[in-house]
Amino acid sequence: MKKLIALLLLAQIGFAQIQKVEPPFWYSGMKKTELQLMLYGKNIGNSVVSCDKATVVGVIRTENPNYLFVNLDLKNVPAGSLELSLTQGKKVEKRTYELRARRKDSANRKGFDSSDVMYLLMPDRFANGNPNNDSTSDTADKFNRSSQDGRHGGDIAGMKKHLDYLEDLGVTAVWSTPLCEDNDPKTSYHGYAQSDVYRIDPRYGSNEEYVDFVEAAHQKGIKVVKDYVTNHWGTEHWLLKDLPTYKWVHQFPGYGQTNYRMTTQFDVNASKIDSRYCMDGWFVRSMPDLDQTNELVLNYLTQNALWWIEYANLDGFRVDTYSYADKHAIAKWTKAIMDEYPNFNIVGEVWMYDQAQMAYWQKDSKIGAIQSYNSYLPSVMDFTLQGELGSALKEEESNWTNGLIKVYNNFTNDFLYPNTDNLLVFFENHDTQRFNHIYNGNFAKYKMALAIIATVRGIPQIYYGSEIGMQGNKDKGDGDIRRDFPGGWSGDTNNAFTLAGRTAEQNQFHEFTKKVFNYRKNNPVLHFGKMKHYLPINNVYVYFRTLNEKSVMVVVNNNKEAQTLDLTTYNESLAGYRTGQEIVTGSKLEINKSLSVPAQDVLIIELQK
Incomplete structure (x- = not known):
């Protein structure tokens, strides 16, 4: 009889249907005092929601009864525990929600700038610090180092292990490709098809390990830049398997391929259908395109970004495919972050080869102002310089249009940019042809290109392995330009992380890079000089x-x-x-x-x- 009574009381008091709450916790004292919680659980949509210490200012229900979006006013609510109550008839479920205290002076954190040298690495291909997480039971794509598209086992432990190497090289900021869970069944190593944006992929480590890595980097004077994806998620994202609302992703219905024509974002002559397929089309079939014009989606992405900055103590974002998102919605996302952290920095991937078109996307652009548009994006990537460096150095006999005049001409258009100091300058990255492949390992060509990005205006960015002459041919597949860094795996015969382990050729590249970057590191004239x-x-x-x-x-x-x-x-x-x-x-x-x-x-x- 007592057991029956207990079961009846449990049915009335706690129906335990909440499966997820996102963000998983939050912070007191944020400038934006309203928080939108997303609650997920079977048939919770009709629940009445209350909170003991914060005011519920709105509850949004969608056509999917498994979701509730709850707006809380956290103004003057101190750090501590809140109690949420969901009531359905006589049934009540209670959930404790944590508000954490912010770090001291968190809002004034200083992001990366032109005093930095940024090192781009792919975690899976950089170094394997913990072989025990090469494959995990809860992820599909297993360790397979023999495949250029497989998981090779690089991880956060490997990144942390080689912070000394980066510091010695003269690096002051690290940008790693996405570390959040990507549970695609194959080719998941790149991380751009994320399946949980609040969780570090267990094959890289844990959330706590990432926070620890950032702290270790900061102790060495190295900033950490997170690769953030606003445009799309992967089809394996748990939320996409049970959409909160039909309009969470762009529907055609279902899949529609982007045309990749970013010019339609500002082309006054563009047709509506072309503009739609640029902004709303899916980047690839396995990456559903998020609808940032949906306020629920935009709030989710904004809060997730703020959460990572605060939680991991980040110094910047690099935003993937920035110019594919709805331009007005992505501007709101960017402004919300910069309003919260005025000295933070965000660099957007605007992969275009025309300075006017790239300048359109930088904050306070006079070109964007023609259309009353401001992206609020502090930094863009200087793809025109990257393109010219890939061809100009081949042209050893110059004429009116060929040779180093191409590099000169790149800078003649600097008047188009609101802030040339805040351009990311580079000659290769994880998506482009390897520079040392283009020039067949010619050290003289590398010296010229490296010296240029290290001494012109902007923020120099180098791709892992460039400093040891690493090659790779994109025509053989992306995996070939994302080779393993030699010495990052136990048993590697060549350890390029050490002087003794490098070949003579690798040392030649490395010593020049180290000399130039360390000189730059200590000379503001190369950071801010005219x-x-x-x-x-x-x-x-x-x-x-x-x-x-x-x-x-x-x-x-x-x-x-x-x-x-x-x-x-x-x-x-x-x-x-x-x-x-x-x-x-x-x-x-x-x-x-x-x-x-x-x-x-x-x-x-x-x-x-």
Whole structure:
């Protein structure tokens, strides 16, 4: 009889239907005081919701009875526990919800900027620090290092293990491709088809390990940039298997392929159907396109981003496929983050090869203003420079359009950007052809390209392995440009993480990279200095960075033969300087009437009076 009474009481008091609450916890003292909780559980949609310490200011129900969206006003609610109550008739379910205290001065955290050097790595291919998580019982894609598209076992433990290597190289910021769970049955290693955006993929580690990695990086003066995906999730996302609402994703109905034509976002002549298929089309069939115009989706993405910043103590986001999202909705998402963290930084992937079109997407763009548009996006990626570096250095005999004039011309359009210091400059990344493949491992070409991205305006970004001459051919598949870093796995015969383990060729690349990045690290003139450049002569490009009384002269000679520069050409930048020190070799140079530059070489000269 007592057992029967207990069961009856349980049926009336606790029907235990809530399966998920997201965000899983939150923070007190946020500038935006309203929080939207998403509750998920079987047939909870008709429940009456109350909270003991916060005011319920709204409850949103959708056509799916398994969801409830609850808006709470957290103004003046201190850190601690809240109690949510869901009532259906006489049945009541109670759930404790945690409000955590923020870190001291969290809102004023400083994001990455032009004083940084950013290192892009793919966790699965960088280093395997914990072989025990190479495969897990709750993820489908298993360890298979023999396949270029398989899981190779790299993880957060491997990233943490080699922070000393990155610090020594001169790196001050790390951007890793997505670490959240991607449970696609194959090719999941890249992480862009996320299946749970509140959970680190267990093959990389745990949420706690990620937080620990960020703390360890910060102790070495290295910032951490999270790769964030607003445009799409993977088909294996738990939420997409039971959609909160039909309009959570773009429906055609079902799958519709994007046309990838980002110009339709601002083309005044574009047809509506072309614009729709750009913004609403799915990137690939396995990545359903999220509908950010749905306020429920936008709130979810915004809160998830804020949660990760606060929880993991992040320094920035790189946003994947930024210009494929609805441009007005993504601007709201970006502004919400920057309002909460005014000194944070976000760089958007705007993969276009036209400066005006890229500049459209940067915050306070005068081009965007023509259409009364402001993305609020602080930084964009300088794909035009990446494109030119992939071809200009092949052209050793210059003419009106070929050779280093291409690089020069890239910077002639800087007037289009609201903030050139906040452009990400690079010559390759995880989606492009490997630079050292394009140039067949030619060290001279690497030196010129590396010196350029390290000394021009903006934030230099290098892709893992570039610094040891790593190659890879995208024509053989993406996996070939995402090879394992040698030495990241037990048993690797070549350990490029150490001086002794590197080959002579790898050391040649590494030593030059280390020298240039560490010089840059300690010289604000290369972070914030004004740039002045001169028309290339005989395929020799000369430019200066100047800040206060300090000036650095960069000479890039892509000619097959040594060149002697007539320094009177550069008098307006050289006035008052008599000598200089070349920072790679350490040699002293006379800044007199002429300067000899070796064939296919680069000089980085700190000028001295």
